Amino acid sequence: MAITFGQVKTWKAAPLGDAGDGLKADLRKLETSRDELEANGVAKSWTGVAADAARGHRDTLVKNLSTHITGKEGMQKALYSAETQVEAIERLVQGIQDRAKTNEFTVADDGTVTSTATPPTFKSRYEAEEWGSSRNTIAQELADDISDALAKAAGVDVILSDGIPTGTVQSLDDTREQRGTASPEVAERWAQLTDAERKAIIDQKIEELAKEYGVDVEDIIWDDTISGNGSWSEDEKAVRLNPDRLSDPDLLHTVAHEMRHARQYEAIEDNNDFQFWWEDDPFDAHEEDGITEEQAEEWEENFDDYKSPDQDFDAYYNQPVEADARKSGREYLDNLTAAELDRLLKESK
DSSP: OOOOHHHHTTOOSHHHHHHHHHHHHHHHHHHHHHHHHHHHSSOTTOOSHHHHHHHHHHHHHHHHHHHHHHHHHHHHHHHHHHHHHHHHHHHHHHHHHHHHHHTTEEEOTTOOEEEOOOOOOOSSHHHHHHHHHHHHHHHHHHHHHHHHHHHHHHHHHHHHHHHSOTTSOHHHHHHHHHTOOOOHHHHHHHHHSOHHHHHHHHHHHHHHHHHHHTOOOOEEEEOTTOSSSEEEETTTTEEEEOGGGTTSTTHHHHHHHHHHHHHHHHHHHHHHOOOOTTSOOTTHHHHHTTOOHHHHHHHHHHHHTOOOTTTOHHHHHHSHHHHHHHHHHHHHHHHOOHHHHHHHHHHTO
């Protein structure tokens, strides 16, 4: 769910810094306890089988404490980083509210800017147009500042979720493993874009992947009737995507994921292609990218007996073509940069 201006208005940086300070104090105690356990947990004079077992147990506890400390350090860093960003958001929000009040505008919790000014009496049409133009300019500038605040908030949300240690929230661990996560910079940049710009980026990425993979993409279908993020249709040679998911950069995982399915079909076709000994083997291009003939054969068998999530979700999730496509989507999203988004947007024009 997208963050609203009404929510951002309530954000305060100070509690984040206080939480970071609290973790800092906890870390000192944990580090002291770990070091004490490691140094004196088992008497040096104790020998024998029981002593060896005790030292093994101590080493395990020290390792677990070190892992816990590393996780807390990551969260502390995230809290301090988020504190700085929220301070900037607070200043931006205060500026928006002050300027709106001064110029007789209201800003709703959904970010809508509305003029409350009573138009004066004008001596000419030119004066009326000038007044209307100046009001529209201020309204647009307020709207732009609101967009900037919400984009920064999207980045903060990712900073904090990235700081949560592995093993703390199962659903977050599952997302990291299955789909990957956009960086704070990517989340912020994505939030700044219009839906038209997001579609342009996606169209450009699909075009580039199609060229790289040697596949034909006849159409990109934006379909708000589908329940998931998207799909690849081999019969239509089309990528189908859900426009309702455009606000979330996770949709870029889906783009890479579904185009990988297109690549899988292409690899199967090329693996089955007949050529004379003097002709080039089209499968060579796939092998250069690390795809083996054995994989292509496994994918072909899998597609012949494909399990949909409605039939058996575990079977669907674990089948080879889905595991491979998920890996492609995860790696793409994990490694995506804001600069790459800007490049794709520029290339799309």
